[in-house]
Amino acid sequence: MSVTYPKGFQASGVTAGCKPSGLPDLGLLVGEPGTMVAGLFTTNRVEAAPVTIGRARLRAGGSPRAVVVNSGQANAATGARGVADALAITARTGALLGLEDDTVLPSSTGVIGEPLHMERLLPALPTVVEALSKEGGAEFARAIMTTDTVDKQATAEAAGVRVGGCAKGVGMIAPDLATMLAFITTDAAIAQDDLHRLADEVLKPRFNAFTVDGSTSTNDTVLLFASGAAGHDRVGPGSGAWTAISGALAGLADDLVRQLIGDGEGVGHVVVVDVEGAHTEADARIVARAVADSPLVKTAAFGGDPNPGRILQAVGASGVGFEPTSLSVRIGDAVVAEAGVIPAAYFAPASELAERARRQMKDAEIPVAVSIGDGPGRARVFGCDLSYEYVRINGEYTT
């Protein structure tokens, strides 16, 4: 059900013909009147036209309550033409829905630089509007996919309200089909400012905390819609309902993130990096990202050999300051570095310590815990292995 699980939302997905595969490539999500929306967008300086427009429409304080998504072309690095195309699509969608242009947000994912196939998208808009339904969440979730092998949907419930969501992609995914998109809905009644706060405090750290190839896309977008259709009073910070809904939203985001990374290109192992003892959370996150993005750690995860020196190398090169003698590293419950030193026992013949760490590397999830001092900063980042399959998917693509 994904985004249509909460009350007050309709969604649909159809095929406009923009992908060589012929799979669904045009999705629409609409909240009932009064729906609020908060957004998170890519930090990439080269941002796609739909990101520019969406960011501006949210900032302008209008009341967007719909998003129209195409997959196959990212509408990034397409210049003025790209902006005009995205505006034309939201204008036409708005007209069909009886809404103002600026209440419809555009979103795109696919090949960077290739212009949108307007001659196919515009004629398909009446169809996708016609197909809108309170059961359309799954069709919507499938229409936004590019190289995803499965759709990613999740639902949750708390304090009498529902939360639903779907997502696609992971990092810059290949063959150069960009972007992570996530659309999340709730039927809670939440004021605009509070919705932004939920997006910033609950969703942002979660969707920023995973990495397949360290490559921030030009199109990354997370939209959080609240319809208020559950029929409760407005929920605000400080209440028990707020805490419960935040928790449900956090769980839903974690669920989608695990689905995303599990479907990452060529991924066989998820590496869960926990860093603690940093001065700040930001520092902890930098260290965790450095470990998760290290090609040497990633190939070690692929090959199944713990190679603790590679983890130390990545932590040390992260740019974050710490005392090397305060550095410790665990792989599962195997302490492979303590006070900055890899135990000599690790290198002994038939080392029990090395064997324990090696067994852990065979698991689908490889937990790596790094402590760099006694500061309060901690962070978790989900990474993955670097496999032949990643190189194949990204390297063998020729047009």
Add this chain to the structure above:
Amino acid sequence: MSVTYPKGFQASGVTAGCKPSGLPDLGLLVGEPGTMVAGLFTTNRVEAAPVTIGRARLRAGGSPRAVVVNSGQANAATGARGVADALAITARTGALLGLEDDTVLPSSTGVIGEPLHMERLLPALPTVVEALSKEGGAEFARAIMTTDTVDKQATAEAAGVRVGGCAKGVGMIAPDLATMLAFITTDAAIAQDDLHRLADEVLKPRFNAFTVDGSTSTNDTVLLFASGAAGHDRVGPGSGAWTAISGALAGLADDLVRQLIGDGEGVGHVVVVDVEGAHTEADARIVARAVADSPLVKTAAFGGDPNPGRILQAVGASGVGFEPTSLSVRIGDAVVAEAGVIPAAYFAPASELAERARRQMKDAEIPVAVSIGDGPGRARVFGCDLSYEYVRINGEYTT
């Protein structure tokens, strides 16, 4: 001849038995009395014991004129034992040479964490001292290798003085044998401060300007020795000889860097990234590194497809500020992005532009030129492709 090409140096390389391969693993380089040395060391917070000791001995303003290098174990993350081992080796080497301890620098490369095999290294020191010779440069160059498939040596001459050097490794090279080491000699007479200046201004930008996997080792070291044995007057900044020697040194460094990257793990294509128009050289270097280190650009180089959107993605995500409408990208002479836009013609059937870019991707060297504005900052970084072979070398290693 490498390091013994300039007058006033002796070198040697022998086998102590620290590598499973049984190849030479202990090298010694000694300059005649009066030799000056300047050093560049890793920026990794987790630095190896020999780096800590070498840095301290250079900073103390003593007069080091020898370096003893072992390959096979990095002596990093080995704690107090590692420091004691390195001190013992330089003390014994000094005693055998009739030199003070602190005039001998230690250097190591190999597996991080594994303790030095002192029981093999100490007995081999008399042999490596005995083997010292004015023709020993090649033996020295081979003794410092780990997973290198060829030794890297270079020589040059300018203004009546000679310059020689050798290097090993590239980034963190596998199977987790760490480190880039480079040892460069000249028989020019150069004051200590001026030698540091040459190391900083001529060598540093060059040895910092290449990347195989973006992984800064715990042991990276570049040492520049000047014996003064050419018999000329002392050379200082501002003179024609200084300019000529700087130029020769720059050429020699470029030569060694190309040898290093050409022997990088699984490298089939070198990607030469030139960035211009940045506010500062530092900004330009960050952008160039971001492109060279991008796994999507690297797999594109492996697969032979230009994928210009991936280059734009990497530039935009580098963290450096610029106007997206000022961004242009060339692959060879094919302009694949201008004013932030990938020409629509690139995606046309049988596109001549795409074909031209694709042909360029087949070359051993792939030139990528990025302009991000009209600032004075420019930088060049050498990168390489990401191949199955890289994953195999780094992933299939199991002990």
